[in-house]
Amino acid sequence: MSLLAELHEMPVPAPASGSRWAVPFLHPTCTSTALITRERTLAHDELAVRVAAVVERLPDVATGRRLVHLPLTEHLDDVVGYLAVLAAGHVALVTGPQATSVTDRFAPDVRLAGADVEVISPDAQHLLHPDLALLLSTSGSTGSPKLVRLTHDNLAANADGIATALELDADDRAITSLPLHYCYGLSVLHSVLLVGGSVVVTDHSVTDDRFWRLQAEHRATLFAGVPHTFDLVGSRLRGNLPGLRLVTQAGGAMAPERVTEIAETGRAKGWQLAVMYGQTEATARMAVLPGRDVLAHPDSVGAPIANSSFRLDHDVPGGSDEVGELVFTGPGVMLGYAEHADELALGRMVTELRTGDLGRIGDDGLVRIVGRRDQVAKVMGLRIDLGRVSEAITAAGHDVVVTSDAQRLLVTLVADPAGPGTRESAREVRALAAEASGLPPGSVVVAPIAGLPRLANGKTDRAGCRRHALDHAERADDAADAADGDRLGATVGVVASALGRDDIDAGRSFTELGGDSYSLVQTSVRLEKVLGPLPSDWHRVPLTELVRTTSGRTGAISWLETPVVLRAAAVLAICASHIGLVSWPGGAHTLLVVAGWAMARFTLVSSDPAEHRRRGIRAVVALVVPSVLVALAVRLAGGGYDWANVFLVNWLVGTVVSDGPRVQLWFIEALLACIVLVLALMAVPATRRAYLRSPWAWSMGLAGLALVPRYLLIPDPTGSISGLPGSVLWLFAVGMALGVATTRRQHLAALALTAVGMVGFFFDPTRGATVLAAVVVLALVPRIPLPRLLAPLTGLLATASLHIYLVQFRIYPYIDNGLIALVLSLAAGVAAWALLHPPTRALTELIAPTTPRHRHRHPEDTPCVVAP
Secondary structure (H helix, E strand, O other), rough: OOOHHHHHHHOOOOOOOOOOOOOOOOOOOOEEEEEEEEEEEEEHHHHHHHHHHHHOOOOOOOHHHEEEEEEEEOOHHHHHHHHHHHOOOOOOEOOOOOOOHHHOOOOEEEEEEEOOEEEOOOOOOOOOOOOEEEEEEEEOOOOOOOOEEHHHHHHHHHHHHHHEHHHHHHHHOOOOOOOOOOOHHHHHHHHHHHOEEEEEEOOOOOOOOOHHHHHHHHHHOOOEOOOOHHHHHHHHHHOOOOOOOOEEEEEOOHHHHHHHHHHHHHHHHOEEEEEEOHHHHHHHHEEOOOHHOOOOOOOOEEEOOOOOEEEEOOOOOOOOOOOOOEEEEOOOOOEEEEHHHHHHOOOOOOOOOEEEEEEOOOOOOOEEEEEHHHHHEOOOEEEEEHHHHHHHHHOOOEEEEEEEEOEEEEEEEOOOOOOOOOHHHHHHHHHHHHHHHHOOOOHEEEEOOOOOEEOOOOOOHHHHHHHHHHHHOOOOOHHHHHOOHHHHHHHHHHEEEOOOOOOOOOOOOOOOOOOOHHHHHHHHHHHHHOOOOOOOOOHHHHHHHHHHHHHOOOEEEEEHHHHHHHHHHHHHHHHHHOOOOOOOOOOHHHHHHHHHHHHHHHOOOOOHHHHHHHHHHHHHHHHHHHHHHHHHHHHHHHOOOOOHHOOOOOHOOOOOOOOOOHOOHHHHHHHHHHHHHHHHHHHHHHHHHHHHHHHHHHHHHHHHHHHHHHHHHOOOOOOOOOOHHHHHHHHHHHHHHHEEEEHHHHHHHHHHHHHHHHHOOOOOHHHHHHHHHHHHHHHOOEEEEEEEHHHHHHHHHHHOOOHHHHHHHHOHHHHHOHHOOOHHHHHHHHHHHHHHHHHHHHHHHHHHOOOOHHHOOOOOOOOOOOOO
16 A cells, blocks of 8 residues: 555544554545645645655654754755654654754754755664654753653644644644744644644744745744734734734743734734643643633633643742642653763653642632743842742833842843933842842842843743843943942942942952952952052052052953962963973962962951851852862763762872872862861960961961971972872962962961972972072062953963863863864863852851951852862
């Protein structure tokens, strides 16, 4: 029997589940119109013939089901190809035109684009579950590697439920107003074809006159949109739209006032608005509010579609007696997610869908969405309902998207960044957000943007808004603009932004206000834009005095703090030396000195023992958390680390031979031991009092005592022994002495001690010379000039130096080109810092919260520079 004959024998509208031709969207015996394009019109029977022809060109399913990639666009050949893949019994991997990350992870056997069938693999590469029919991205974007696994039954049941709820029939005609690779757009195609209706297939935008000419010419009865769509076509909907009977809205919440406005427009123009609610994980739409009920219930998304139901889980964050997370059950619920190709063989992993939405279900059975579970954020230890904050700001007439990180509320405000009233609007929004959230204004970032970023499906890109707000928070532009040319005001603004505080006393110094070495890196770069070159001890100078004594001339040169430059240069040298690009040893030992300098400058600055402990604990957590997480990941991946590496005690219970991965973290282990030892000494009242009386003499004494184990452990030049805590404590102590030295004589004495300790310390004398030269620079050169364009990059490398050190060993051994290996190692370290820094900050705040006086500090405010 031919394929076309088999298609003609299919039950209409849908065959039995499990049939090879389980494609209820094909009607081989129907002669009414199915698809309309610029080139031609296809009847349903002609569409079935076209589909059958493509099926014949695909690999026979008897030789194995294939994973077929379809970069689905609004063109006839793409629609025919998609239906053919379903008809043939293969699995359709539907994406937008660009989907590199998806196809890299889920390597297709066949690629079907338009009329072209490209067989990539002659044999089936994947084990595919028998029920699996379709893979869609969770967000409708083209790059998400997390896919939703859907079955033929999912597609048929959902299309039937939608068609029933919307009362669709064979006279209905839709027009492709949404991308077909987006689940909402694809479900419009499914539901209309299911009932024998027709679809006008066009790639014209809804803002294009040609789109509306096609609507009028073919009298399309259905128009689908997401909230953003209606912002674009408001005036069109008020015009003459012949044939239009139903407008459907899904893809995000619209305010009840907006729903009412559109519904009333429809009533006046002769069409109805139906509001719907759905998720890709439920195939498409889960609930429908018919047009006849919208004006009576504009705050509802309707009742569940046929054979489906909702329940509320009240025991979730944000839940109450009336509100809970909406949990959906029905035949449209996916099999589960797939994040890797081997998960395509899995059967049903999900029986009900936890939507993540908070809602209420009325006595009338109608569902009302009140927020998102993931909009209940924890900011500075407080639970914040981001949805309520957004509502409070929106009620005042501002268009915003509210996100957060662990320390700040991030508000993206739709306003011209250069507009005359934007500054005042931002101030008002900050005050509203602070009032609604209970956070101090200093913990609210307001980032103006001309227009909200959008995903490919038209939804607001919340992740893009968050990135925009975070980028905005890193710049000093807002503080400088707010100062209106006042250097003191600009200085206070920069410091307030860096520390996340509004209560900045200009009579106090950066250090007194709670600043430390991580915030120092970024703050010094930003302050130089306002004040010009800064003095070496600027962080100890009251802000009023700092403004009075600086020139304000920025020029093309930026004068960076020497420790900042040394950190960046040292981690660059470490990576380049490990890769073999240069021979520049001694970087890690140099960083031990810099870490000691930072410990004295920032961790041990207070005379309060409780403050010593608090800052010390924060320093330890800031070092340990990313180090342990990276080491654990390497250990679990079989990368050669032992549990002693994970717990940072390899120097104590493991091996210290110079070969092998187990000694790669020697620097982290030694630095942690040095910090813990100094903190333990500070916990002894007599020792602490001695330090407070004379920090320099105390530090020099510790360095002198530490030379004893250094000489006992290394009587002659050795290898990895030079990385043991007992071998390097003296370097850390020398750094502490340099951090508190106030006279030239004290600096020179510390240098002399360094030179003595360096004799015979290394196999390679150039390593010792490098370390000694770096210490000389640290002692005698307070600031280093760099081209202004290099200052931000230098600051970034210094800030991410710990993470660069940690991840470099996972990058460069696998790349042949040395320069590329260096760039990728640095980039991976910066990415690791961006990923790990927020949870590290959150844990630091949980374990050792900031004191009341400094409770509004900036998220970048991490204690002592314990990083490379």
